[in-house]
Amino acid sequence: MSNAKQNRINRMINVLENSSSWISSSMLASLLGASERSIRNYVAEVNEAGTRHIESSKEGYRLAATTSAAGNAPASLLGNADIVPAGSDSRRDFTISRLVNARDGLSVFDVSDELFISESTFQSSVMPQARALVRQFDLNIETHDYRMTLTGREADKRKLLGHIATHNSYGYFTSTKTLENMFPGFDVQGILSSLVEICQRSDLFINNYAFSNLLMHLLVIIIRLTSNNELSEVDGPIDGDGLVAQLGKREQIVRCAQCIAAYFEKEFGCAVPRADFQQILLLLALSVERCDFGDLNREKLASIIDRDFMDMVLGILDECGERYNLPRFIDEPMRLQLVLHMFNAYQRAVYHVSYPNPLAAQIKSEHAPVYDMAVYIAHRFSTAMNVEVGENEIAFIAFHIGAYFEKFSAPDGAITCTVIIEEYHDFARRLVDDLKSEFGDDISVVAVMSCDGYLADPPESDVVIATIDVPVCGGSTKILIGPILTKQNVRKIRDRLCAIQEQRRRLYAQGLLGRLLQPGLFMRNVDANDATSCIDRMGELLAAQGLATPEYIADVHLRESVSSTAFTDSLAMPHAISVYPERSFIAVAHNDASIPWGRHDVRFVLLIGIAQEDMGLFRDVLDLIIEVFSSVETTMRLMQTDTFEEFLAALTHDIG
Structure with missing residues (x-):
């Protein structure tokens, strides 16, 4: 299976997972950039694999509920050695793991047989992906007379193994299972348990993420050393001693490294070479916390x-x-x-x-x-x-x-509230205390009044909470409750408060986006085949209208080079990293054909320019737009728009 095809299948499953309704084959085809026939084939392949089930009807497709969490994971990650890798990534990683472990190389025909695919399929689909991945680690797969060999430094091979173990769809949660599949002859769980015990006895504080990363690196070192693959001069000098000498916990780090080396020698019968011991020291030194943050x-x-x-x-x-x-x-x-x-x-x-x-x-x-x-x-x-x-x-x-x-994001603001209740012993005080306790900062009680007092001089407030059915003034929302705050009353008040907040947010969003979006900056089907060319095309339009300079567009490209601005599968939001435009805007490109953008293929590009005096709005702009595109249903509506007016209406329709 090609990598592009597998990516479309993964995206299809993600879309179906996040949709609350059936999705037609035509809409799925539009979202994925595929034909309806391909969609039918993808659905059939997913159902045949058995890890997920996609239901079909005249209304389209939806994902059936899974019976267990394990049902969501690919078979190759569940530690079942009897299951042949079927996905493109699984076949690629299987091939790489076999190559890493093969001193004398591997036969193309043998690996093809193990994967139950033809030699031509292996050469045309698996090998290009394997070569592309190993090149990222300065490694190379050489082939002579149909025999493959992985060449490069041992240090880079270890980095490659660590990457495969920790960069599957489930991260650290299945990294040990991945290593077990890659090295079936090792008791990975047993080694892991021993390393955990050694580190826990070391009197070193290591946060959870650093600890998981450390364990994976140590596991890879042990596995490689037991196969007589040690670091050499080619891998470059490693000065773990020099780094450890700078640390306050140097004695504990050295002692922990010595315990790991002693465990290795006792368990596997060979000493840890100096270069590998330095690597262990280095990993420990870069994993420990330098001091207690509370005492900093x-x-x-x-x-x-x-x-x-x-x-x-x-x-x-x-x-x-x-x-x-x-x-x-x-x-x-x-x-x-x-x-x-x-x-x-x-x-x-x-x-x-x-x-x-x-x-x-x-x-x-x-x-x-x-x-x-x-x-x-x-x-x-x-x-x-x-x-x-x-x-x-x-x-x-x-x-x-x-x-x-x-803490500094633009708050929705507390809803002002007038409470109308007749004085009877301390009922009024107790009701107000209960309201404040229940709703906290969501409401601000501006007045507590009797019915006559309110009718004589009604204060301005968003909400009137009344124990008596009284006509309200000034467009306030009336919430009628009993004198005792029951659970039913709490739910009633909360529902009304949520409705008010939603309306506020919708009006705010419509005003903000309406101000930044302009008909003259709406582009349909831009001639672009990647992020760079799309930004350039949009930059030309902005320059023609006096909104962006070449310096500004160059800064947008710079921001894109640091980290892709494709925040969802359908949307990219390029913007500058340092330069400000003269005035704020959002330019929109809506394409029927997807544009490759980092790891995503996007149909919408919103190039955002925020003037310096408006930078306080930047957080709201990103949040509002991403909120819209996080909804599958809203994204589908947006894809069906052709004009600026249709796009703006669909964009602001469901905010809040």
């Missing part, structure tokens, strides 16, 4: 890292706050935590140690504004330090700033 202050931080480095990162954080118009951008404790995190990220970049983030894609799609700020910080940092900061590290930066950034 500027003096303590200056004792761990260079003060110039600290000032540089703090300066970047100040620039980020200015860029996004957030004068209160993160507090002092979080600023110091980020400085320490960026120092660790710098060390990982210098020593070329990977640190996969299994939630990177989720963070990017669900917290786009925060992720975008992390992109800005990563770009400025990588430029200043001349190191590469990838998407995994960007997602970790987003982790750090996310919770704090949410």
Whole structure:
């Protein structure tokens, strides 16, 4: 199966998973960029594989409920050695694992037989994908007389194995199963349990993500050493001792590394070579927390890292706050935590140690504004330090700033409320206390009045909560309840409050997007075959209308090069990373044919330009648009639009 075809099948399943209704074959074909006949074939293949079941009717297709969580995972990830790899990624990874373990190379015919496919299919579909993946790790698959050999440094082969183990669809959750499938002769679970016990006895604090990454690297080292594949001079010198010497926990790190080496020698009967021991030291040193975040202050931080480095990162954080118009951008404790995190990220970049983030894609799609700020910080940092900061590290930066950034997002605002209740002992006070306790910051009680008092001088408020049926004034919403706040009353009030918030949000979105979207910036079927050409075409239109300069479009390309702005399967939102346009706008390209955009194929491109004075709106723009495109039903409606007016109506229809 070709990689493109497998990607379309995966996207089809994702669309069906996120749809609450049947989806027609024609709409699926449009969403995936395939023919209706192909859709029928994809459905048949999924149902034949048996891991998921797609129901069909005259209304279209929908995904049947699965009976267990395991039913969602590909068979090749569930540790069943009797199941032959069927998907394109599974066949690719199976081939690579066999090549890594084969000292004398492999026969093309033997691997084809193991996969139950023809030699021609293997050569035309599996090998191109395998070669493309290994090239990312500076490795090569050489073929002579139908015999394949994986060539390159041992260090790069280990990185490749770690990547395959941790970059499947289920991340760390199935990485040990993946290693078991790749190395069926090893007791992976037994080795893992021993490593966990050694690390837990080491008196080292390692966070969960670093710990999972560390264990995967250690497992790969042990597996490779037992096959007599050790690091050599070709792999380059590794100075784990030098890094460990800088750390306060150096004695614990060395002791932990020695325990791992002793376990290896006792269990497998051979010593750990010096270069591999240095690698273990390095992995441990880059995994431990330098200090307790709760005790962190500027003096303590200056004792761990260079003060110039600290000032540089703090300066970047100040620039980020200015860029996004957030004068209160993160507090002092979080600023110091980020400085320490960026120092660790710098060390990982210098020593070329990977640190996969299994939630990177989720963070990017669900917290786009925060992720975008992390992109800005990563770009400025990588430029200043001349190191590469990838998407995994960007997602970790987003982790750090996310919770704090949410404090400064534009709030919906508390709903003002007037309470009408007749005085009877302390019933009025108790009702107001119960309302405040139940609804917290969602409401702001501006007045507590009797019926006569309200009719004589009604205050302005969004809501009137009354225990007496009284006519309300000024367009307020009336909610009639009993004098005792029952669960039924609470649900009634909450439903009305939600309706008000939804209406506010819809009006706000319609106003905001209506202001930024313009008929003259709506393009249908742009002549573009990739992200670069699409941005250029849209840039030409913007330049013709005096909205964008060549400098601005160049900055949009720069932002795209740091991290793809395709936040969903159907949508890309390119924008600048440093330069501001003269005034704010959103240019729209709606294509019937999909445009390859990073790992996605998009049909909609919204090129966003936010003037400096409007940067406070940036978070709202991204959030609102992504919210719309996260809905399968709304995306389908948007795809059926042809004019600007139809597009704007569909875009703002379901917000809130």
